[in-house]
Structure formats: structure tokens, C-alpha cells
Amino acid sequence: MEKWDVRSQDADSASADHWDWFEGSPGKLLGGAVCGVIFGFLLQKGGVAKFDVLVGVLLLEDFVVVKVMLSAIVVGMVGVYLLRRLGAIELQIKETKYGANIIGGLIFGVGFALLAYCPGTNAAAVGQGNYDALVGLLGLLAGSYVFALAYPFTSRTLSRWGNAGKITLPELFHVPTGAVVAVAVPLLVVVLVVLGVYAR
Amino acid sequence: MKTMLLSAGFGLLLPTAAMAQTVEELPSPYPYSEPAWSPYLVGALIGVLVLVTLSLAGKRVGASSGYADAAGLIGRVIAPRHVTSLSYYRENKPMIGWSLVFVVGVIVGGFLAAWSGGELTGRFLQDMWVARFGADSYALRVVVALAGGGLMAFGARLAGGCTSGHGISGTLQLAVGSWVAVICFFVGGISTALLMYRG
Numbered sequence: 001m002e003k004w005d006v007r008s009q010d011a012d013s014a015s016a017d018h019w020d021w022f023e024g025s026p027g028k029l030l031g032g033a034v035c036g037v038i039f040g041f042l043l044q045k046g047g048v049a050k051f052d053v054l055v056g057v058l059l060l061e062d063f064v065v066v067k068v069m070l071s072a073i074v075v076g077m078v079g080v081y082l083l084r085r086l087g088a089i090e091l092q093i094k095e096t097k098y099g100a101n102i103i104g105g106l107i108f109g110v111g112f113a114l115l116a117y118c119p120g121t122n123a124a125a126v127g128q129g130n131y132d133a134l135v136g137l138l139g140l141l142a143g144s145y146v147f148a149l150a151y152p153f154t155s156r157t158l159s160r161w162g163n164a165g166k167i168t169l170p171e172l173f174h175v176p177t178g179a180v181v182a183v184a185v186p187l188l189v190v191v192l193v194v195l196g197v198y199a200r
Numbered sequence: 201m202k203t204m205l206l207s208a209g210f211g212l213l214l215p216t217a218a219m220a221q222t223v224e225e226l227p228s229p230y231p232y233s234e235p236a237w238s239p240y241l242v243g244a245l246i247g248v249l250v251l252v253t254l255s256l257a258g259k260r261v262g263a264s265s266g267y268a269d270a271a272g273l274i275g276r277v278i279a280p281r282h283v284t285s286l287s288y289y290r291e292n293k294p295m296i297g298w299s300l301v302f303v304v305g306v307i308v309g310g311f312l313a314a315w316s317g318g319e320l321t322g323r324f325l326q327d328m329w330v331a332r333f334g335a336d337s338y339a340l341r342v343v344v345a346l347a348g349g350g351l352m353a354f355g356a357r358l359a360g361g362c363t364s365g366h367g368i369s370g371t372l373q374l375a376v377g378s379w380v381a382v383i384c385f386f387v388g389g390i391s392t393a394l395l396m397y398r399g
Contacts, residue, residue, distance in 0.1 A: 019276070019284075023297030028257065032298040035253050036305020037312070039246065039261060039364075044313035046242030047235025051326035058386070058393030062232040064239045069368060071243025072250065076372030079251040089255045093370055094360040096377030104359025105366075105381040108352050109388020113396060115348025116326075118363040118385075119356060120263035122349070123303050127310025131324040132345050137267075139349020144264075144271040146350065147357040151288035154358060168374040180374060192240065 040124045049124035051116045051132075058113050063199040067192060074188050081181045093168070099161025100154070115139065226332050226397055236317045250369050259298050262365030264356035266303030269294045332397055359384070 022029070040049075046068045047053050056062025083089045112118050115136045117125045122140065125133035147154075170177040235242070250261045272294025275283035283289050314320045325341055333340055356362040359381045361370060367385065370378025 019293050019295065021273075021296055023293075023295035028298065029296070029301050031257055032259070033301040033305040033308075035249060035257075035261070036302035037309035038249055038305075039302070040306035040309025040311075041313040042242050042246050042249070042309070043306070044310045044319070045235065045237040045317065046239050046246075047233065047237075048239075048242075049310050049314070050233055052230070052232050052328040053235070055328055055393055055397060056230065056232050058389045059230075059397055060390065061230060064232075064235055067239035068243040068246065069363075071240045072246040072368050073243075073372045075244045075247025076250045076368070077374070079247065080254070080373055083251065083255060089251075090258070091373050091375075092254060092258060092260045093373050093375035094366075094377060096375065096380070097360070098377075098380060100358050100360065101377045101380040102384050104355045104357070105384025106355070106388040108355030108359055108362065108381075109385045109390070110392045111348045111350065111352030111355055112363075112385060112389040113348070113392035114344050115352060116329075118263075118367075119267060119303075119352065120306060120362065120364040123263060123306035124310030124313075127307040127312070128314040128319065129311075129321040129323070130326060131322070132326065132329075132341055135342050135345040136349040139346040140264075140267040140353040141271040141274065141349075142346070143350035143353030144268040144357060145275065147268070147354045148272065148286045148288035150354075151286065155287075158358065164376065167376045169376055169379065170374060172376050177374070184374075196240075 039120065040127055043121055043124040044128055049117070049121050049128045049130070051125070051130065054116050054118070054121060055113070063195045067195055070188050070192050070195075074185055074192070077181055077188075078185060081177060084177075091166075091168070093166050096164040096167050097159055097162060098164065100159045103158055111139075111143075223332060224334065226328070230328065230331075236313075236319065246368065247372065250372065254369075257298065260361075260365055260369035261302075262299065262361055262369060263303055263306065264353060264362035264365060265292075266299040266301075267353055268292065268357060269297060269300045270303070273300070328397075355388075 043049050047064050048068055053062055053064050057065035080089065084091070115122065117133055117136055119140060122133050122136045126137060168177070170180045253259050253261055272283055272289045273296065276294060283294065324338065325335065329337070329341060359366065360377065361381065363385060366378040366381040371382055
């Protein structure tokens with residue numbers, strides 16, 4: 001996977017003429033757009049497209065974001081467990097790369113606090129009329145391109161530190177998935193109840 | 201491109217320097233606004249949405265890769281040879297696909313929700329920012345938002361996802377890297393926000 005000289009790649013991929021503009025059928029794209037509309041609608045109705053609410057969670061003063069995230073995780077975790085047992089879905093997870101997950105995660109966090117919107121909520125905030133999120137959008141586009149420029153470096157260094165493959169918590173702790181779900185779900189529900197009673 | 205990298209680097213220093221002169225005490229406790237719908241209901245529905253996309257489309261709900269595709273597509277229009285010279289975009293060909301239309305959909309959904317609930321803001325500086333940095337801090341907000349967006353996209357690509365892809369879709373599938381990443385999102389975010397707003 002070494003990419004020392006970008007110009008030595010096969011001629012086929014050297015020209016953008018050979019790249020399609022659309023990926024997936026019109027039906028699939030329509031499905032993606034509909035799912036996006038629903039996601040954006042829910043984010044805004046849940047109040048998490050708001051600047052104050054997003055900064056508030058990082059100041060540990062407002063927990064609406066935590067309530068939304070943990071509720072989604074609880075429902076999704078139970079659902080994924082059951083649907084997998086039925087054979088209805090396969091896991092769609094990324095490789096665990098401790099170095100990249102940690103360093104990238106910390107950089108992401110700093111950017112999140114500066115912008116106050118994360119990538120998903122930034123899009124919802126644009127729709128909501130927060131004009132500063134349009135500047136955030138430009139920053140997100142620029143940062144993505146800068147990453148593409150830096151990729152030959154990061155893929156040879158940071159992204160190679162601590163690669164563990166596509167592992168899950170049950171595999172990490174050598175316990176059945178059902179056991180992890182049976183412990184995590186009640187735990188997260190308790191956190192949600194405590195937040196509901198004591199936090200706003 | 202060098203200026204872009206530089207601005208991302210200085211973006212961290214410049215606002216900090218400017219903040220030192222303009223900051224005001226934030227009211228404590230701060231009057232946070234209430235969400236229109238119950239956050240538990242919204243969260244549960246997002247959980248269902250993730251299940252639907254996983255089972256019907258075999259896709260995670262994620263936002264950050266849509267921006268990477270959009271940046272690559274803009275590059276393909278402006279400087280196609282440069283885009284094709286980048287190994288990242290050769291491995292992740294920028295096309296109008298699921299990720300991009302999803303993010304465009306989120307903008308539309310955010311608009312529909314705000315419009316239907318009478319919550320369209322139409323403002324550049326938000327309340328909490330004004331309370332801390334003043335009503336005329338437009339230039340500072342532009343620099344901070346650009347730097348923030350830039351760092352966030354870079355970090356998301358390095359970490360392999362954002363608050364949606366790792367924070368929700370990955371964690372609920374019990375992916376180890378997603379739990380590590382989301383903890384780091386909040387460690388980085390909480391430290392920076394405390395310095396910015398309560399420092």
C-alpha cells in the first residue's frame with residue numbers, strides 16, 4: 001500500500017475522465033437524500049443544531065446532546081443486536097486504529113469546540129439559518145482537502161500506529177455480544193434517567 | 201494550499217490572542233434554550249434511522265465523508281489533474297454518492313424543522329458567542345469557524361468518522377475504534393471549550 005510516487009500510478013486512474021460523477025443508482029441516492037432530510041429534521045427538532053446547546057455540552061452545563069446521543073445508542077444497540085441475530089444486517093464498522101482514532105479524535109474535538117457545530121449539526125445549522133455555519137462549511141471543505149494532501153504522510157505514519165482491525169468490544173473483552181449489550185444498555189439507561197432527573 | 205495549512209495552524213493562535221482583549225464573563229448559569237422535541241424521543245428516532253439505513257442501504261449514518269466528497273468534487277471541476285494526483289482521492293473517488301446527498305439532505309431537513317417550528321435564526325453571531333466575544337466580533341468568528349471546520353474535517357478523516365459516523369453509528373455497533381474516537385472528541389472539545397468560554 002506504499003504510495004511514494006503518485007505519478008507512477010497506472011495511466012487509467014491518472015485521468016479524472018475515467019471517474020464517474022455519480023455513485024449508486026438514482027433510487028439509492030434518493031434514499032440517501034431522504035435519510036439525510038430526516039436526520040437533519042431530527043437534529044434541529046432535538047435542539048442540537050443550536051450553537052449554545054452544542055457549546056453547553058462541551059462546558060458540561062447542558063446535556064441535551066448527551067441525551068440525544070445516548071438514546072440513539074441504546075435503541076440502535078438493541079436493534080443491531082436483534083437484527084444481526086435475525087441475519088437482517090451486517091456490521092458496517094471501520095478498522096480500529098488507536099493512533100489515528102486518538103490523534104484524529106483530539107484534533108476533531110478542538111475543531112468542534114472552535115466551530116461549535118460538528119459535521120452533521122453544522123449542516124443542520126446551515127439549514128436553520130445560522131450563517132456562521134456557512135463559514136464552518138468552507139472550513140470543513142478546506143480541511144478535507146488538506147487531509148487528502150497530507151494522506152501520503154498520515155497513511156504511512158499515524159494510521160499505522162496500533163492497528164487492530166475491525167474489532168468490537170465483545171471481541172476485545174472476549175465476551176458474548178449479548179453480554180455486552182445486557183450490561184451496556186441498562187447502564188446507559190441509568191445515565192439517561194440520572195440526566196433526566198438532575199441535569200437540564 | 202500552503203496558506204490553507206498556515207491559516208489552520210495560526211487559526212489556533214490568532215483567536216486566542218484576540219480573545220484576550222475582547223472576552224466578557226459568560227452568565228453563569230447560562231440560559232440554554234429548550235429543544236422543540238424531547239431529546240429522548242429524537243435520539244430514539246435517530247437510533248431507528250440508523251437501523252433503517254443499515255438494513256436497507258447497508259450504510260452508516262455519517263456526515264464527515266460527505267464534505268470530503270464535496271471537496272474532491274469541487275477539485276475535480278477546478279483542478280482535475282491535481283485531484284487525480286492525490287492518492288487519497290484515488291482510493292476514495294469523489295463522486296455524488298450516498299454520503300454527499302445525505303449531507304445535502306441534512307441541510308434541507310434542518311431548514312424544514314426550523315421553518316415549521318418558527319426557529320429560523322438568520323443570524324451570523326449566535327447568542328452565546330455574542331455574550332462572550334461581543335456583538336462586533338465578526339472577524340474573530342470567521343477565523344475561529346474556519347479554523348474549527350478545518351481542524352474538525354482533518355481530524356474526522358484521520359479518525360475515520362465524526363460525531364455521527366463514530367459517535368452514534370459506530371458506538372452502537374460496539375466498534376472499539378468508535379468508542380475511542382468519541383471519547384477523544386469530547387476530551388479535545390471539553391478542554392478547548394472550557395478555555396474559550398470559562399477560561
